[in-house]
Amino acid sequence: MDTSTEFNTRAIVVEQGVQRRGAPPLPGGAEIRGCTLLARSSPRSQSVVEQSPVARSLVVRDTEIRCDIDGTPAVRRGPVGALPYRPDRRRPPPPHWTKLQNVTVDGDAAGGVAVDLRLAPESAVIDCDIHCPGADRDGVLLDLSPRSTVSGSTIRTDGHPIVVDADLTTPLDDHLLCLGADTVLERFGDDGSGVELTTAVPALQALARSTESERVCLGLGPTSSLPSAESVSNSLRISVDVLEDDVPIGRVLDRP
Numbered sequence: 093m094d095t096s097t098e099f100n101t102r103a104i105v106v107e108q109g110v111q112r113r114g115a116p117p118l119p120g121g122a123e124i125r126g127c128t129l130l131a132r133s134s135p136r137s138q139s140v141v142e143q144s145p146v147a148r149s150l151v152v153r154d155t156e157i158r159c160d161i162d163g164t165p166a167v168r169r170g171p172v173g174a175l176p177y178r179p180d181r182r183r184p185p186p187p188h189w190t191k192l193q194n195v196t197v198d199g200d201a202a203g204g205v206a207v208d209l210r211l212a213p214e215s216a217v218i219d220c221d222i223h224c225p226g227a228d229r230d231g232v233l234l235d236l237s238p239r240s241t242v243s244g245s246t247i248r249t250d251g252h253p254i255v256v257d258a259d260l261t262t263p264l265d266d267h268l269l270c271l272g273a274d275t276v277l278e279r280f281g282d283d284g285s286g287v288e289l290t291t292a293v294p295a296l297q298a299l300a301r302s303t304e305s306e307r308v309c310l311g312l313g314p315t316s317s318l319p320s321a322e323s324v325s326n327s328l329r330i331s332v333d334v335l336e337d338d339v340p341i342g343r344v345l346d347r348p
Contacts, residue, residue: 100136100137100138101131101134101136101137102137102138102139102140102141102142103129103131103140103141104124104127104129104140104141104142105142105144106122106124106141106142106143106144106147106150107144107146107147108120108122108144108146108147108148108184115178118148119148120148120149120185120186120187121148121149121151122143122147122148122149122150122151123150123151123152123153124141124150124151124152124153124155125151125152125153125154125155126154126155127155127156128155128156129141129155129156129157129158129166130158131157131158131159131160131161131164131166131199132160132161133160133161134161134164137161137164138164138165138168139164139165139166139167139168139208140157140159140164140165140166140167141157141166141167141168142168142170143167143168143169143170143190144170144175145170145171145172145173145174145175146175146176146177146184147170147184148184148185148186148187148188149187149188149189149190149191150169150189150190150191151191151192151193152167152190152191152192152193152195153191153192153193153194153195154193154194154195155194155195155196156195156196157195157196157197157198157199158197158198158199159197159198159199159201159206160199160200160201161201162201162202162203162204162226163201163202163203163204164201164204165204165205165206165207165208166197166199166206166207167190167192167195167197167206167207167208167209168207168208168209168210169188169190169208169209169210169211169212169215169237170210171210171211171235172184172188172210172211172212173211187214188211188212188213189212189213189214189215189216189237189240190209190212190215191215191216191217191218192207192216192217192218192220193216193218193219193220194218194219194220195217195220195221196220196221196222196223197220197221197222197223197224198221198222198223198224199224199226200225200226201224201226201229202226202227202228202229202250203226203227203228203229204229204230205229205230205231205232205233205251205255206222206224206229206230206231206232206249207222207231207232207233208233208235209232209233209234209235209237209240210233210235210236210237211235211236211237212234212237212240213237213238213239213240214237214239214240215234215237215240215241216240216241216242216243217232217241217242217243217245217247218241218242218243218244218245219243219244219245220244220245220246220247221245221246222245222246222247222248222249222253223246223248223249224248224249224250224251225248225249225250225280226250227250228250228251229249229250229251230249230251230252230253230254230255230331231247231248231249231251231252231253231254231277232247232253232254232255233255233257234254234255234256234257234268234269235257236257236258236259236327238258238259238262238266238267238268238269239266239267239268239270240268240269240270241269241270241271241272241307242254242269242270242271242272242275243270243271243272243274243275243307244272244274244275245272245275245276246275246276246278247275247276247277247278248276248277248278248279248280249278249279249280250279250280250281251279252279252331252332252333252342252343252345253277253278253279253331253332253333253334254269254277254331254332254333254342255329255330255331255332255345256268256269256329256330256331256332257327257328257329258312258327258328258329258330259326259327260312260326260327260328261326262311262312266311267309267310267311268296268310268311268312269309269310269332270307270308270309270310271307271308271309271310271332271335271338271340272306272307273306273307273308273335273338274306275335276335277332277333277334277335278334279333279334282333282334285343286331286333286334286341286342286343287341287342287343288339288340288341289310289330289332289340289341289342290310290313290339290340296310296311296312296313296330296340297310297311297312297313308338308340310340312328328344329344329345329346330342330343330344330345331343331345
């Protein structure tokens with residue numbers, strides 16, 4: 093067996109699909125709680141916790157995950173629709189979100205991202221501690237996952253703490269990300285070249301501020317003001333590297 097292509101270690105895989113044609117959908121609501129998961133070495137690993145493209149919603153809480161495998165996410169939401177949900181339906185019915193609460197993620201893995209969420213609107217990272225000292229490793233990726241929240245968490249990375257991939261057809265009044273003021277973001281070795289995303293580079297705009305919940309919700313800036321909009325084929329990748337007085341500081345990134 094060629095372990096570089098055929099081997100795929102995952103600690104936990106959540107699937108809720110492949111049913112007979114016309115059957116009622118399986119309910120959402122899978123939950124992982126109270127676990128310690130260690131991923132030390134593998135010739136190939138898609139993730140430590142894998143939420144399959146045919147799965148619906150997932151909560152991970154009160155759990156510790158260590159990943160030392162380069163390029164491997166600790167938690168991954170596979171892109172919905174990448175596998176058929178059942179013979180007569182490509183995508184599982186919503187919800188498709190992933191919610192992490194009181195989860196610790198660390199390890200020596202380099203590259204990739206620790207929490208990789210794709211096509212997972214209304215996801216949340218709440219009261220989590222994500223520490224990624226490995227080279228060029230990002231913290232949380234929200235790929236086409238609007239209306240998501242990061243709050244009460246500490247995310248420290250060599251790469252970017254938060255990366256948002258936004259669809260430029262998203263309505264301007266639909267928030268991409270809500271950030272809690274109690275969230276701590278730190279990028280190791282940052283050269284300080286980031287800009288205020290809501291002012292100097294109007295990639296984002298503050299849609300709402302809640303003093304009660306102490307959070308700010310961010311949406312796309314006016315399309316005409318978005319940098320290099322025509323060159324990114326209707327999508328934009330933005331990093332949030334630090335919060336300064338509730339103002340997100342980051343960069344507009346090249347897509348990989």
